[in-house]
Amino acid sequence: MASRSIDTRYFESSEDQMTNLLDQIKDWQINHGFLLKLMPSEEDHSVLSYPVSVSVFPTAFPRTQFNRAIDLQKVYNELYSAIAEDEKWLYSVTKDLIPVEPLARALWGIYEETKKAGIVQNISAGIFRSDYMLHLNDNDESISVSPRSIFESSLKQVEFNAFSCAGGSHANRVADMHRYLTRIGEYDLGQEQRGKEKIEMKSLPPNNNIGGIASCLASAHAVYGSPKSRSAQQTAVLFIVQPNNFNIADERPIEYALWDRDEPVPAYRLNWGDILRDTSLTDSRQLLFHPPWMKSKSPVEISVVYMRAGYETHEYDVTGCQARLQLEKSTAIKCPSILSHISTFKKVQQALTAPGALERFLSAEKAAAVRATFVPVYPLDESPAGLHARKLATDPKESARFILKPSLEGGGHNIYGDEIPDFLSSVSHPEWSSYILMERIMPPILQNVLMGPAGVYEGEVVSELGIFGSTLWQKCTDSERRCEVLENSTAGWSFKTKYSEIDEMSVVKGYGCFDTPRLMED
């Protein structure tokens, strides 16, 4: 395979240089709250925290592909807004999961109950993230790969996240950090190294995820308007969060940004497990929040429910389902709605690769632009395509080119290459259809130094670019169009880098680092 090591080391650092740089990074991270909580240390009065894993240097990425991903985001926003209002299509492509996947069953069940009660809010918000890697089309292992290979690669989508997209604040901070380190000259070359290329400010794109995401929630809040319930004097955005979260530094900055706006938007947090205890529905289904820390105060009417929890199957026990139902039935604008949540299933990503599928939602031109970012994705069901994929997946040789992914949302739980046949033999046949088989993306491999709790090492790395999109749309009542997009923007980006020998990309799990693309001109 062509994804081999390319020596693009632009920096030969002395020991002094490296020590100084690592000190600068740690201090910057502490001072800017670019940290994770060390949960076992948490007590009422104190808690330890440690720096989020980061790349020491920004990693090269072609500017044209970066811009292309940015430009594409509005089309992806349009696509996933439309999908979330196409219940029929969504059901047709995910219904096979219902018998085998408890999460699919739970979400469809909650949607059905909501529909039965009548949907009282036709506006939805979405904070999406589309993830890409560069892909070297050339699969010939024998050719030599030049440092310019990043310019010969194309942009391929890893996955599309429509629910509880994380990493926005960290990505914002890492850009600020690498730009700071560049500005103060930490990456400056010595005179004898002048021949080598200097990292310049203009090659490090600024990032505005925190402002962009907050702005999307603020727009939704504004569209909701003043309180409808007589008992509430105030409206607010409600963040639904997981309890004991060690990753609060990714969520809190968005709350702070909302409170810090010229017209402050109140924002509160509520644990997934406390929804039924601390919220109620009025007769006309306004969602009232009763902050437990100010019981005697009048309740707050929730304008926008921003989901940062509810993405794991185990969260949907009986109480969890009732809780989500309470949110869905309410007049609050959901970020995102339950159908939007379902649209993030891998099964949907796979279905969109079928001929003509994109054209259901997009103009031919836009569909083509989106399709160009797809790698082949197969179902693993009993359709002809599925049966073909089953052959590939169980063949020890063929399987190396693939990743087996559960059909649900989010990263993780993937099975890579060689391990697929053994894994599938441990899974009962009916369950196979809850997986999809995706061709592996073969990214150019670069050199960088990564640092995190496990140490600081130089090595071969690969990167993943995510683009954050934010959108607000209204379901259409006429049958012509599915929805009217009220707002559609690109909030910012995320860029993660990991050692190339590691398959999974998750910074907070310790498998990768937040990074900044160093945009290179061809």
Next chain:
Amino acid sequence: MASRSIDTRYFESSEDQMTNLLDQIKDWQINHGFLLKLMPSEEDHSVLSYPVSVSVFPTAFPRTQFNRAIDLQKVYNELYSAIAEDEKWLYSVTKDLIPVEPLARALWGIYEETKKAGIVQNISAGIFRSDYMLHLNDNDESISVSPRSIFESSLKQVEFNAFSCAGGSHANRVADMHRYLTRIGEYDLGQEQRGKEKIEMKSLPPNNNIGGIASCLASAHAVYGSPKSRSAQQTAVLFIVQPNNFNIADERPIEYALWDRDEPVPAYRLNWGDILRDTSLTDSRQLLFHPPWMKSKSPVEISVVYMRAGYETHEYDVTGCQARLQLEKSTAIKCPSILSHISTFKKVQQALTAPGALERFLSAEKAAAVRATFVPVYPLDESPAGLHARKLATDPKESARFILKPSLEGGGHNIYGDEIPDFLSSVSHPEWSSYILMERIMPPILQNVLMGPAGVYEGEVVSELGIFGSTLWQKCTDSERRCEVLENSTAGWSFKTKYSEIDEMSVVKGYGCFDTPRLMED
């Protein structure tokens, strides 16, 4: 004594309320880098940190006294600029320390050598902090003290810091934090508590230490002008710091603020122990900094030396003295100069209480305003006043009203009340004159909840208000005036609160908390 407990609890919090509030505080501190490094955990690639101790609620303070302290700062700036240019007077009041105090000996020695070489920079910068407590004049233990006592107290100076003043960034952050908690309603009372007074935004003064201190250094940098040395292409502010500092979150924000200005001011850090290795003097005594992490780069000419190290006696070994001499001899603007450093000795504070002393430096009106903040301070030498003080200090009954302080700068190392006689009997008589005896300030005692690594407890507390001043002055060559003040401003404030039963006030040592004054109208 009148400093007894006054019940001013304005807040009866439920358990839920308190848990939520503590979570909000910890998360805010992590996200805003309001932290200390846990030094034993520091490695190249990672380091743990923990929240700085803070008060859970802002503590009441009379607005008039706060404003008075703010207004007085410019007078104090003027006073200490003038003192720093009055070598003769400074020498006369501190010369007795030279035989007994190694730090005094070292600093005067360095000054003498600098003078011999010729002083080549007649502009100095100062970042000062004047510390106050409220003092209840009434010493009658039997009278009952009303909650309004804070309005019956006067403002008394604890000490004046002219060197390496810390806490500015933390104080800035705690104000931001308490204001945030107020804005989001964390201190709102429930309906049944409406009778009690609500904490309002307008009672919590904003704080701008970080900007103010950076601005002072930037002004000095601008006054220095372009590089004079041919080998340097750039000028920069040099922070002289202690190595392995766990308190970087108090220093780094000032560097970041300098780099972040519309016209960025380069700022670098240099450990006290590395001054001789990494700096050099040109023939015309420009101070060149050779960053060890970019050896081959051209050196940086230092415009301003900002001292955050060099305040401890042990730092002045032979190498330490040479290092300080190198800085002093240079054309860099010192923040502060060595005479300014000497002006921060407690012995100077004591000498200023002598009749007529202030009038040497200030107009009668200004002198009176400053003197009103003094409590009696005695020398412990063999002068008549000193002999009187020795009697007081060795009398077990009388000594209770006093604090014995080493004549040098900085807090700590104080001996309180009853412990003075025993302590003095352990000290040889010639050394007695290196101490001063100060009347204890008797502050009103309030109620608050303090949190820090040791826990969170409600209790009786006392507070200390510090005002940060920043100034830039030029030594005058005519004999009429000592100096011309080029800039004179108040940067911001600091407010620290501790349990009343603890004598020493040092947040980073764990004895106190950063706090925000809740300004109360009489």
